[in-house]
Amino acid sequence: MWQPLIIFLMQLSLLPIVTLRTILLVKGETRKASVIGVVEAAINVLSLGIVFQDMSNIWNIIAYAIGFGAGLMLGGVLENKLAIGYVTHQINLLDRSEKLVNRLRAEGFGVTVYQGEGREDNARFRIDVLSKRSREKELLQIVNELAPKAFLVSFEIRSFKGGYLTKSMKKKQR
Missing domain, CATH: 1.20.1270 (Substrate Binding Domain Of Dnak; Chain:A; Domain 2)
Incomplete structure (x- = not known):
């Protein structure tokens, strides 16, 4: 029974x-x-x-x-x-958004900005953001608030070396 x-x-x-x-x-x-x-x-x-x-x-x-x-x-x-691990987001924009970049950096996200070319030689901007998975919702909320029309793709990261996030983690350990 x-x-x-x-x-x-x-x-x-x-x-x-x-x-x-x-x-x-x-x-x-x-x-x-x-x-x-x-x-x-x-x-x-x-x-x-x-x-x-x-x-x-x-x-x-x-x-x-x-x-x-x-x-x-x-x-x-x-x-x-x-939410173990890290995720990288590629945020694609039609216009450069200093407001978004500055806000993400102020919130402690690792941010890299690239400029590229679209189909008709139009400038496009991509922002790569590395974050802990536990902060993913926070990141998406900021992007939705400041760049609601952004095209966003995310990738889960298995490992990484160097960069802003690694430096900030070392500072917190001290």
């Missing part, structure tokens, strides 16, 4: 663990990911062992499936809350 609840709770805890392991692996934290992988494997074997003991018990199978889905949702929420 308790088996479906146990299976559900195991799956509910398993998927956030899988999410965390995956994030750490992608970020190059292999040792931490492998330790978490041991916990993941143990939970997986135990929950599947209960399910496979009695394949005619539909409640165990349903609990496994619902726990899996709920665990995925919980893992997604966890990933968004942790």
Whole structure:
């Protein structure tokens, strides 16, 4: 009778663990990911062992499936809350916006401005902004406020070296 609840709770805890392991692996934290992988494997074997003991018990199978889905949702929420890592945004503008550049710099974002050429030899401006993922919403809010028609593309960064953000992080550590 308790088996479906146990299976559900195991799956509910398993998927956030899988999410965390995956994030750490992608970020190059292999040792931490492998330790978490041991916990993941143990939970997986135990929950599947209960399910496979009695394949005619539909409640165990349903609990496994619902726990899996709920665990995925919980893992997604966890990933968004942790916001581990960095992101770079390319903000493309038709006109140079000193107001936007100055505001982003004043807020502590690393900003680089480029000038390029459009289809009909029109000047275009690109602002590259590096930030922690945890500040992404703040960055987007500033861009929407000061350059609502900007075309914006973002890329998640695995690693970087040098630049403004690295210098500012070293200052904070002192």
